[in-house]
Amino acid sequence: MSGKVITVTSGKGGVGKTTVTANLATALAMRGRKVVALDADIGLRNLDIVLGLENRIVYDLVDVVEGRCRLRQAMIKDKRHQELYLIPAAQTRDKSAVSPSDMVLVCNELRQEMDYIIIDSPAGIERGFRNAIAATDHVLIVTNPEVSAVRDADRIIGLIEAEEKGPACLIVNRVKPAMVSRGEMLSIEDIIDILAIQLVGVIPEDEHILIGSNQGTPVAMNGSNGASASQAFRNIAGRLEGEDVPFMELKAKISFLDRLSSLFN
Amino acid sequence: MIQEAQQLRIKGIRDGLLITTSSEGSFAELCAQLRAELQQKGAFFQGSRVALQVEARPLNKAQILQLQRLFIEYNLELWAILADNAETRTIARDLDLAIRLAGSQTDLDGNVLAHLPESSGNGHAPAHQQSDAQVLMLRETLRSGRSILHDGHVVIMGDVNAGAEIIAGGDVLVWGRLRGLVHAGAMGDDTAVICALDLNPTQLRIADQIAIAPHEAGRTPYPEQASIKNGQIIAERWKSGN
Ligand SMILES: Nc1ncnc2c1ncn2[C@@H]1O[C@H](COP(=O)(O)OP(=O)(O)O)[C@@H](O)[C@H]1O
Ligand SMILES: [Mg+2]
Numbered sequence: 001m002s003g004k005v006i007t008v009t010s011g012k013g014g015v016g017k018t019t020v021t022a023n024l025a026t027a028l029a030m031r032g033r034k035v036v037a038l039d040a041d042i043g044l045r046n047l048d049i050v051l052g053l054e055n056r057i058v059y060d061l062v063d064v065v066e067g068r069c070r071l072r073q074a075m076i077k078d079k080r081h082q083e084l085y086l087i088p089a090a091q092t093r094d095k096s097a098v099s100p101s102d103m104v105l106v107c108n109e110l111r112q113e114m115d116y117i118i119i120d121s122p123a124g125i126e127r128g129f130r131n132a133i134a135a136t137d138h139v140l141i142v143t144n145p146e147v148s149a150v151r152d153a154d155r156i157i158g159l160i161e162a163e164e165k166g167p168a169c170l171i172v173n174r175v176k177p178a179m180v181s182r183g184e185m186l187s188i189e190d191i192i193d194i195l196a197i198q199l200v201g202v203i204p205e206d207e208h209i210l211i212g213s214n215q216g217t218p219v220a221m222n223g224s225n226g227a228s229a230s231q232a233f234r235n236i237a238g239r240l241e242g243e244d245v246p247f248m249e250l251k252a253k254i255s256f257l258d259r260l261s262s263l264f265n
Numbered sequence: 266m267i268q269e270a271q272q273l274r275i276k277g278i279r280d281g282l283l284i285t286t287s288s289e290g291s292f293a294e295l296c297a298q299l300r301a302e303l304q305q306k307g308a309f310f311q312g313s314r315v316a317l318q319v320e321a322r323p324l325n326k327a328q329i330l331q332l333q334r335l336f337i338e339y340n341l342e343l344w345a346i347l348a349d350n351a352e353t354r355t356i357a358r359d360l361d362l363a364i365r366l367a368g369s370q371t372d373l374d375g376n377v378l379a380h381l382p383e384s385s386g387n388g389h390a391p392a393h394q395q396s397d398a399q400v401l402m403l404r405e406t407l408r409s410g411r412s413i414l415h416d417g418h419v420v421i422m423g424d425v426n427a428g429a430e431i432i433a434g435g436d437v438l439v440w441g442r443l444r445g446l447v448h449a450g451a452m453g454d455d456t457a458v459i460c461a462l463d464l465n466p467t468q469l470r471i472a473d474q475i476a477i478a479p480h481e482a483g484r485t486p487y488p489e490q491a492s493i494k495n496g497q498i499i500a501e502r503w504k505s506g507n
Pocket of ligand 1 (some may be wrong): 014206
């Protein structure tokens with residue numbers, strides 16, 4: 001078997017990389033795939049919290065890299081799913097504890113057993129970012145409908161292209177349909193126009209995400225009980241598996257002119 | 266002097282500047298040469314990222330740090346050391362420096378360091394950009410964070426996004442949307458021009474003039490040319506036969 005390595009990254013911090021990683025990993029596991037979520041945010045780990053696995057950590061990625069444990073020992077199984085694992089980041093070390101070539105070795109080993117290796121990246125464009133994309137087959141860029149987040153996404157896409165890890169795909173997170181229709185927020189079309197990459201997901205602003213993160217239960221696990229973000233994540237999982245899932249309807253259209261003028265005011 | 270000039274080659278590449286040094290001479294001589302060169306052209310290079318090719322010359326940690334400080338003095342950021350020596354590469358990597366250029370034929374550890382690309386983009390740039398102004402043509406979109414530095418004219422077939430910049434000794438022609446920063450005539454040529462299919466830059470500079478373009482909401486884009494007229498940068502709609 002040869003699993004696919006998917007890196008979730010953004011440039012700007014706080015746009016939802018960890019949320020997307022946890023939910024995509026969950027959604028893919030719910031489809032019966034063998035999935036490992038790997039936290040490459042050394043020193044600032046929190047994927048374990050969002051997945052509700054914090055209290056089960058014994059070994060972490062740095063332990064694997066430095067030979068203190070076998071890879072299997074650092075893989076925490078999420079008991080709510082058939083085959084979902086987490087490899088946590090070390091909290092007490094910094095990014096230099098892991099090198100890009102370490103990441104290639106770890107991912108190559110994981111590929112043998114898993115269908116998907118989903119990597120959560122740190123913010124920024126330094127060593128941690130290079131680690132996160134070193135072994136990747138496919139990069140997902142997360143951005144928010146916000147000029148500064150889109151600017152940073154553009155920068156990251158350029159770096160990914162330069163590293164020949166492209167073409168990256170785009171997830172727009174925290175979209176507030178009401179604000180978009182009032183022209184107070186960049187629309188999906190505006191963002192695609194700037195970034196010129198393939199869109200794979202649009203996730204609405206949804207308070208269930210925060211509630212789920214605090215409880216360690218990613219929203220993707222919620223059945224059909226109304227959480228719209230839950231469906232959005234499951235749709236992305238479907239698209240990653242090659243299904244042609246239509247995008248959810250996101251409210252009223254407004255004219256191009258209105259949007260532009262609100263943008264530049 | 267002529268001897269020294271040959272030992273140091275500086276050129277614009279897709280990631281900023283590539284400075285190629287010779288492995289002959291002492292480390293102190295190398296620093297002196299760099300200093301002399303930066304002193305002379307520092308203003309033009311300001312703010313660029315530098316990749317330093319040191320070939321077979323071994324460097325220790327203290328020497329790399331010294332080079333880093335030297336570049337900082339001239340407002341340049343050393344981001345990559347390209348070395349034949351494996352130990353030098355390890356030291357550079359531990360200092361969080363890149364040890365290869367994107368697109369070069371090396372693995373992640375920088376082994377099998379192939380010949381450096383002679384120029385950025387599609388290989389149209391001349392090897393000696395320092396001599397006479399020539400055209401650097403890139404057929405790609407420049408995304409945020411990219412910086413193109415060239416002492417001749419620059420032609421971009423693609424967009425120049427906000428957050429990207431072009432600094433050229435000559436004219437700049439963007440066959441696409443210009444939303445970033447462009448400095449034409451950066452070495453003082455106030456006859457330089459900037460053209461774009463859609464001129465919507467963050468800022469334009471020609472020679473020592475700076476202009477901020479008004480954002481016109483909802484206009485249909487049309488080709489424009491910016492130049493200095495009566496001591497000011499103005500943009501005019503492109504008319505054939507201009
Ligand atoms: N679609 C969303 N709706 C509401 N809150 C969100 C959404 N996406 C992310 N958040 C919240 O935003 C914060 C930052 O998200 P996180 O995934 O940690 O970002 P990153 O990993 O990029 O730093 C968290 O508190 C998270 O719960
Ligand atoms: Mg995070």
